[in-house]
Structures are given as structure tokens and as C-alpha cells.
């Protein structure tokens with residue numbers, strides 16, 4: 734017999750495949766379940782694979798911080814999400830769509846842990862190794878759009894850095910696309926620009942996150958202590974601009 738928990742896990746996979754339980758029979762669902770079990774993917778939420786080793790973002794992000802950040806902090810959000818038995822999360826949608834359903838009335842555990850999972854997954858994807866410390870700048874259509882909105886790439890980086898420095902306490906700094914316009918925004922704790930938090934985002938067009946910077950102290954304290962600015966300066970060296978542009982064009 735399949736209990737509610739198993740149904741949610743299964744529904745999540747179906748959602749990822751763009752399928753609906755109404756459209757396919759039990760046989761197909763069982764086949765997917767078997768595939769899931771064989772893959773060991775039995776949780777509704779799973780850790781993303783990194784495209785680099787923990788030590789490959791050195792010397793900008795140190796290996797120890799990366800290891801703790803990924804295996805303790807991010808893993809913690811995923812574990813807590815999977816442990817939530819009763820929730821109104823729409824398990825048939827992907828994580829991005831799930832975030833758009835979060836508002837002030839959502840259970841704190843769902844809001845915090847889903848945000849923590851989504852935000853970190855995006856963060857890892859927009860980082861890349863830069864062992865020779867080469868100049869690292871966006872190019873192509875993304876560069877054109879950043880120049881058009883912020884005049885120069887340096888001005889964009891300055892404004893983004895300033896916003897990240899001004900953020901009080903823990904949170905995130907974002908480059909987002911809203912109605913075709915690039916914007917820099919920040920969010921507290923594990924909230925993100927997809928969520929309908931407070932009235933300000935309730936009726937606004939959806940913001941699509943393109944670039945994320947984790948400004949929780951756990952992201953930099955081991956190497957940079959309280960020097961958040963040094964951490965942000967290091968961050969610019971390892972931004973995966975190709976991935977950001979893919980999100981911009983996608």
C-alpha cells in the first residue's frame with residue numbers, strides 16, 4: 734500500500750516529468766516508482782550535483798567552507814523538507830514554481846527550507862572554478878543588457894556589492910529579470926524573489942532569479958570572518974556568467 738508520504742514523493746517525480754496522475758495508469762506509476770527505487774531517489778527533494786569539487790573554487794571560496802555549506806547547511810534544508818509530513822506544497826510542480834506559491838501564510842518550516850534548498854541550488858549553479866584567477870566578465874547578450882541597464886559592468890557590480898553589504902543580518906542578493914528589466918534585489922533569511930512575501934510582491938510581475946549571492950555568515954565566516962566585502966570581491970572571480978546568461982535567455 735502506498736501511504737501519503739509515498740504518494741507525495743511519487744507526485745514530485747511525476748511533476749518533474751511533466752506528467753499527471755490523471756493521465757497515466759497505475760502501471761506507469763509503478764514503473765516510475767520502481768525506477769525511482771532503483772535510482773535510490775526516494776525523497777521528494779534531493780541535493781543537486783555540483784559541477785566542481787569543494788576545493789576547486791579555491792582560492793576564492795575555501796574547500797572547508799564549501800564542504801560545510803553543502804553537506805551541512807544545504808543538506809539540512811533538504812532533510813528538513815523531506816521530513817515535513819503535512820504541507821500544502823504543490824508537489825506536482827518544480828522547485829521554482831513551488832517557491833511562487835510561498836506567501837506570508839505558508840508554514841515557516843516550508844518557507845525556510847524550500848527557500849534554503851532552492852536558493853542554494855541556484856547559487857551552486859552560478860559558480861565555477863577560476864584557478865588561474867583570469868578576468869571573469871559576462872559577455873554576449875547578457876553583457877549588452879547589463880550595460881544598457883546599469884551603464885557599465887563595473888557599475889552593476891558596485892550596485893550589487895552595495896546592496897549585498899547593506900543587507901542587515903542573513904539573506905541573499907539577487908540579479909533578477911522582471912518584465913524584461915534587470916534589477917538588483919535582496920531578500921531576508923531564505924526568502925527569495927519568487928515568493929509572494931509581504932504586499933510588495935503579491936501583485937507584481939514575477940521576478941526571475943538570474944544570479945544569487947548567499948550573504949549568510951555561514952557562507953564566508955571561516956575564511957573572511959566579518960569581512961563580507963572581501964567575500965563579495967572574491968565571488969566576482971567565480972561567477973559562472975555562461976550559466977547566468979543561459980537563465981537570462983531561457
Ligand SMILES: [Fe+2]
Pocket residue numbers: 802806853947949951952
Ligand atoms: Fe548558505
